Amino acid sequence: EGLRVLELSPVGRARLGSVQTTDRILLPSTAARQPRVLVGQLEAHSMERESMERARSAPPIDLRPAGTDNRLTRSASVSGSQPLQHVVASSLSDRLYGRLFGDRTHYEPVIDEEGGPRPTSVSGSQPTAHFAAPSVGDRLYSDTRRLYGQQRRKSSAYSSAMARGVDAWLLEAYQEQLSRRPLPEPPGWFYGLFFLTSLGYMSSFTMVGVLISYFNAHYGPSFFVVLSAAFYMPGIGVSYIQKRLDTFLDERLGVRSSFVVRSTLCMGGLAIAMLAFPASFVGGGRGPPLMMMFLSGVLTWWSHGTASVVTLLFPPDANVALQTGFRAPELAALPLAIALHIGPASSLRDVSLFLWCSALLSAGGLVCWIYILGSAHGARRLENLERAKADKTPRSKARESTFEAAEEPADPVSKTIRTYLIALGVSLFCSVFQAPFYAYAKSAEGRDINEILYFARLYGDFLGRPLAKIYKPGWIVKEGGGGVLIYTLQRIVWMAFYFVYVFGPVYFIPRSDLAVVAVVAYFSFGSGYINTLTIELAGAEAGGPTQNAARKEEASHLLNLIFQCGMTAATLLSIVVAHFIPEA
Incomplete structure (x- = not known):
């Protein structure tokens, strides 16, 4: 229903870890203009489980650098479905989608807004996604966008990104930024x-x-x-x-x-x-x-x-x-x-x-x-x-x-x-x-x-x-x-x-x-x-x-x-x- 199925390669499947229920990433089809959201289905025990669960369980102030807002990562729970980990980045996914599938007639460019990516509600025949945002911070958002711009200039990067799944790419960037946060001092x-x-x-x-x-x-x-x-x-x-x-x-x-x-x-x-x-x-x-x-x-x-x-x-x-x-x-x-x-x-x-x-x-x-x-x-x-x-x-x-x-x-x-x-x-x-x-x-x-x-x-x-x-x-x-x-x-x-x-x-x-x-x-x-x-x-x-x-x-x-x-x-x-x- 307006979604295209992208099968993961063995490299991508290994990169994402053990996924029991699905080996697919769902992308909006070229015929449907409504959803401009890239959603990767991962189970809670994927390779990035530890970092993401720490992000969900920690208080917002623990993960937020001073003076920043929530920008990039969204956790989604789909009603009537199994628990999923959804990584949502509307502007990044739009650009990647347009680059990979070459759809320029029905593709609306995304304007970089100060508020960052917006939570998306998918209506009609698709279930509605309710998003709860753990704190990630401006730095991760801006750095990931800049890095993606570097990827666009290297054609080999896109096949690699598709092979291992864009979700894993975003989660990896998220984990990299977490590793740069100051560690708590010992007693x-x-x-x-x-x-x-x-x-x-x-x-x-x-x-x-x-x-x-x-x-x-x-x-x-x-x-x-x-x-x-x-x-x-x-x-x-x-x-x-x-x-x-x-x-x-x-x-x-x-x-x-x-x-x-x-x-x-x-x-x-x-x-x-x-x-x-x-x-x-x-x-x-x-x-x-x-x-x-x-x-x-x-x-x-x-x-x-x-x-x-x-x-x-x-x-x-x-x-x-x-x-x-x-x-x-x-x-x-x-x-x-x-x-x-x-x-x-x-x-x-x-x-x-x-x-x-x-x-x-x-x-x-x-x-x-x-x-x-x-x-x-x-x-x-x-x-x-x-x-x-x-x-x-x-x-x-x-x-x-x-x-x-x-x-x-x-x-x-x-x-x-x-x-x-x-x-x-x-x-x-x-x-x-x-x-x-x-x-x-x-x-x-x-x-x-x-x-x-x-x-x-x-x-x-x-x-x-x-x-x-x-x-x-x-x-x-x-x-x-x-x-x-x-x-x-x-x-x-x-x-x-x-x-x-x-x-x-x-x-x-x-x-x-x-x-x-x-x-x-x-x-x-x-x-x-x-x-x-x-x-x-x-x-x-x-x-x-x-x-x-x-x-x-x-x-x-x-x-x-x-x-x-x-x-x-x-x-x-x-x-x-x-x-x-x-x-x-």
């Missing part, structure tokens, strides 16, 4: 899980570093320089391999499963490595401890690279929590070191108990991380990441034209965050280069100055990281990263002061334990502050106006790579410098 306690995660995987190096006086007594001061190198050196190789292997695992397992597998292997393996670490001290040789430290470095940096990607998908508080937890193991290390009397004369039993506590922290961090990935907040962000990565893969021209609505930054990510990469590399180089030479400091007052400096560095760095959340002066956070770079460069002066103090003549700088501890603490405080702020600002600028998840992931990989480059360069230089310093 405050949720960010504590990021803190505990990084505390877990960084506890290995922190706990081993506390043994600096033990290593000086058994292996000499140069051993700690080599031990630090064994931990930092794998980082750049891990970062390079991770970027490629992660993509392979994401494609094979899916993004969410891939993150779970990588995290379990790395953080779980780190806990096992710390349980076995004390056995490497038996015999007094340097090789076994260095091999265990190398393995710990591989697992730690792989864990950190994995966690950093997910963290940038969350609000900035997550990055602050992760970076703060990065230096938090000393909160547990200091009381444990005091309780077990860790020092030059510590027994192997006490050292073993101390390192086994690190294994417990690593296991606890893994539990927290799995909870993050399995939560609704983590799952939704990983879904967005998977969708954004899929949009970057080669597709048909029709599909490419469908999702070009988002106005992403034209510049590559590396160019967008170039200044931040330089600042992070310089900052990490200074911090890592200075740290191994704490073993060469001499106390003017008979104290164990090596451990004091080590803890001054850890606590200074730790306290500087949460400051990035509450103190962001305009001259530092200005767009482009110039302020961040200026702040980073001034820190070189304080690093130079430390080396002059330790290796310079006594008459040049008077010796004072309090002065050198204060310099190290301030230097490390600035390191924690600027590193956290740099990562946060770089991720935000890389994401662009829509905070694209794929660009944020790429930014995270670049930041992690430069992070490792700075540490590796500093480690290599520290080994060379230490070679020319005579043993005390």
Whole structure:
């Protein structure tokens, strides 16, 4: 009765999902001018069921961007018929109909009205459709119309649109726009899980570093320089391999499963490595401890690279929590070191108990991380990441034209965050280069100055990281990263002061334990502050106006790579410098 039946191809049927009652799309015939409505019959369990049911069940204000109206999607219930999902877009369907069937004699052009597509009541021999409109918003309406205009200029797009059904095309556009809506922020306690995660995987190096006086007594001061190198050196190789292997695992397992597998292997393996670490001290040789430290470095940096990607998908508080937890193991290390009397004369039993506590922290961090990935907040962000990565893969021209609505930054990510990469590399180089030479400091007052400096560095760095959340002066956070770079460069002066103090003549700088501890603490405080702020600002600028998840992931990989480059360069230089310093 005035309707033409368009049979779906197998491609279209697969695209729409399992449709039990009909494999047809109903179009108005050329002889009937009354209905200018394109209605696609889908059942509630079609492939877009989840997105559309969320749209129907959510309050209107939940789906409506500020200052917009209902424009594009209409839900229809036909009296006397089975429940259907109707997607109605009068102007789009009119244009598609005229283009596909070439009817220009009985086709009235649709004038673009401010009010958007109108609900249509089909009278006569056809049942009347009553439309209830969930909120969709101006942006979806305007973007879909613009995208359809792009489709009109590509003839191949029309056969593709017909094959898979116009309903699926509209629903796909709708789902794409929903994915760009800001996700709800997690509760405050949720960010504590990021803190505990990084505390877990960084506890290995922190706990081993506390043994600096033990290593000086058994292996000499140069051993700690080599031990630090064994931990930092794998980082750049891990970062390079991770970027490629992660993509392979994401494609094979899916993004969410891939993150779970990588995290379990790395953080779980780190806990096992710390349980076995004390056995490497038996015999007094340097090789076994260095091999265990190398393995710990591989697992730690792989864990950190994995966690950093997910963290940038969350609000900035997550990055602050992760970076703060990065230096938090000393909160547990200091009381444990005091309780077990860790020092030059510590027994192997006490050292073993101390390192086994690190294994417990690593296991606890893994539990927290799995909870993050399995939560609704983590799952939704990983879904967005998977969708954004899929949009970057080669597709048909029709599909490419469908999702070009988002106005992403034209510049590559590396160019967008170039200044931040330089600042992070310089900052990490200074911090890592200075740290191994704490073993060469001499106390003017008979104290164990090596451990004091080590803890001054850890606590200074730790306290500087949460400051990035509450103190962001305009001259530092200005767009482009110039302020961040200026702040980073001034820190070189304080690093130079430390080396002059330790290796310079006594008459040049008077010796004072309090002065050198204060310099190290301030230097490390600035390191924690600027590193956290740099990562946060770089991720935000890389994401662009829509905070694209794929660009944020790429930014995270670049930041992690430069992070490792700075540490590796500093480690290599520290080994060379230490070679020319005579043993005390």
